Amino acid sequence: MDEPIQNKKVDTPQDNSDVITMRHIAKSFGDNAILKDINMDLHKGENLVILGKSGTGKSVTIKLIVNLLEYDKGELKVFGDEVKDLSEQELKKLRTRVGFLFQSAALYDSMTVRENLEFPLKRILKIKDEKELEDRIKEVLDSVGLPDAIDKMPSELSGGMRKRIGLARTIILKPEIMLYDEPTTGLDPITSKEISELIMSMQEKFKISSIIITHDIACAKITANRMMVMDKGEFVAEGTFEELENSSDDFIKSFFKL
Amino acid sequence: MANAPAASYKGILEEAGNQVLFMFRFFRNIFRFDFEWEEFIRQCYMIGYKSFPLVGITGFIIGFVITLQSEPTMKAFGAESFIPKMVAISLIREICPVVIALICAGKISSGIGAELGSMQVSEQIDAMEVSGANPVQYLVVTRILACIIMIPLLTLMADALGFAGSYLGVNLSNHVSPQLFFSKAFSSVEFGDLLPAFFKTIFFGFAIGFIGCYKGYNSNRGTESVGIAANSAVVNASLWIIVIDGIAVQLTNALGY
Structure with a gap:
């Protein structure tokens, strides 16, 4: 059974529908301060796009959410629980509820697509029945439009196909939150659009709340319900795509120039 | 400049501390439920079976070369008949274990280092971790246990082929029957050697x-x-092997073996 959402004190009022809240988060690597003061909420069911130049700390921000990196200061709550305070078992449980699509898709390259998809099913959901495994794999491959890739090795897949299989491997656990780390980087415009539309269909089909890290404006335009712009370890602007597109700030405008 | 040695010592201590912590993670994960049998067997195949040709040829040639190299000296002392005994003792006690381990450090340790390193670079280990799976149990425990089981077996095989190589070496200049050669070789070997x-x-x-x-x-x-x-991985594993060998020799001498 899921843990009840606990509303511990934070600086600003917390909406019960927020699935992630970050308050005054800071993270440094040695003397290099990557995140200085991050404040952010992810509302249930929304797609939040984080826009920013390379090296501003976008990927670090989402890695903190699943505790791949530990934050130095501040409060980070996922489903109401402070990530730092979670036990090993609680963290494992949290990670099954939060999916993460890596920039490189991170497919296990010694395994076929089928084995990649079976990996979390066998280990997390403990599914041993061959028919159930097969059904779930086929269902998720149909969702990403690649039913014929089941017995291929990752090296036989194109960049766009790898991203789709990476997404399939993540959604096979039916996560409530998805974290996309530059989902369209390195793809041609047509494939980028297909991936962006796939992100939207995931939101509609599985009611997933998502954070999408990108500097691809076309992807942001398709996927964003709300956007935040990051610069030098801080959020500097927030709004809808249209609001930010019409911003008078030169820095914000620079993202929207073709 | 004065801080350089201090920084170097700090680095060494940090590395030692990290290795101890990693070792702790390994031992903690051995005894967990859901042992990865399938991956363990795959690793035994990759580490053991795939190393058979290299280890076999090496063992055979070691036995052959030791025999040829020692033959003139033994002949000069009229002690040719001691060649099987000498080869058996030296192969089993020291040469095969150390040489095969050093060869496996080059083949296996570097292979594991490169494989896990590329998985780390391509975020595959992170992907395992965020999916809620246990990468230490899947990747680390299976590989280390496969090495623990397969290296002794590979060494035994190298010992056996080393005898065969030695038999060939002896027969290049003399005619010795297999029965005579192997009975002389094994008569000198005790469990205390093996x-x-x-x-x-x-x-x-x-x-x-x-x-x-x-x-x-x-x-x-x-x-x-x-x-x-x-x-x-190769450099450090080779160093560990030499150090372990040094300690093992001291221990076996102290215990009277």
Whole structure:
């Protein structure tokens, strides 16, 4: 059974529908301060796009959410629980509820697509029945439009196909939150659009709340319900795509120039 | 400048501390439920079976070369008949365990270091971790245990083929029957020779697997780090093997073997 959402004190009022809240988060690597003061909420069911130049700390921000990196200061709550305070078992449980699509898709390259998809099913959901495994794999491959890739090795897949299989491997656990780390980087415009539309269909089909890290404006335009712009370890602007597109700030405008 | 040695010592201590922590993670994960049998058997195949040709040829040639090299000297002393005994003792007690372990450090430890290093670079280990799976149990425990089991078996096989190589070497200049050669060889070998060498190879196997996994798992993010992980895995595993051998010799001498 899921843990009840606990509303511990934070600086600003917390909406019960927020699935992630970050308050005054800071993270440094040695003397290099990557995140200085991050404040952010992810509302249930929304797609939040984080826009920013390379090296501003976008990927670090989402890695903190699943505790791949530990934050130095501040409060980070996922489903109401402070990530730092979670036990090993609680963290494992949290990670099954939060999916993460890596920039490189991170497919296990010694395994076929089928084995990649079976990996979390066998280990997390403990599914041993061959028919159930097969059904779930086929269902998720149909969702990403690649039913014929089941017995291929990752090296036989194109960049766009790898991203789709990476997404399939993540959604096979039916996560409530998805974290996309530059989902369209390195793809041609047509494939980028297909991936962006796939992100939207995931939101509609599985009611997933998502954070999408990108500097691809076309992807942001398709996927964003709300956007935040990051610069030098801080959020500097927030709004809808249209609001930010019409911003008078030169820095914000620079993202929207073709 | 004065701080340089201090920084160097700090680095060494940090590395030692990290290795101890990694070892702790390994031991903690051995005894968990859901042992990865399938991956363990695959690793035994990759580490053991795939190393058969290299280890077999090496063992055979070691036996052959030792015989040819020692023959003139033994002949000069009129002690040709002692060649099988000498070869058997030297192969079983020292030469095969150490040489095979060093060869496996080059083949297996570097392979594991490079494989896990590239998985680290391409975020595959992170992907395992965020999916809620246990990458230490899947990647590290299986590889180290496979090394612990397969290195002693490979060494025994190298011993056997070393005898065959020695038999061939003896027969290049003389005619000795297999019965005579092997009865002379085995008459000098006792369990007291075989067991310490066998136990030593278990530790060699641990060193090969552990260092490969540690270097690969903890490599940095750049592609360059894959090469560094593979290289430092070979160097460190070889060093561990020599140190373990030194300790094992002292122990076996102290215990009277």
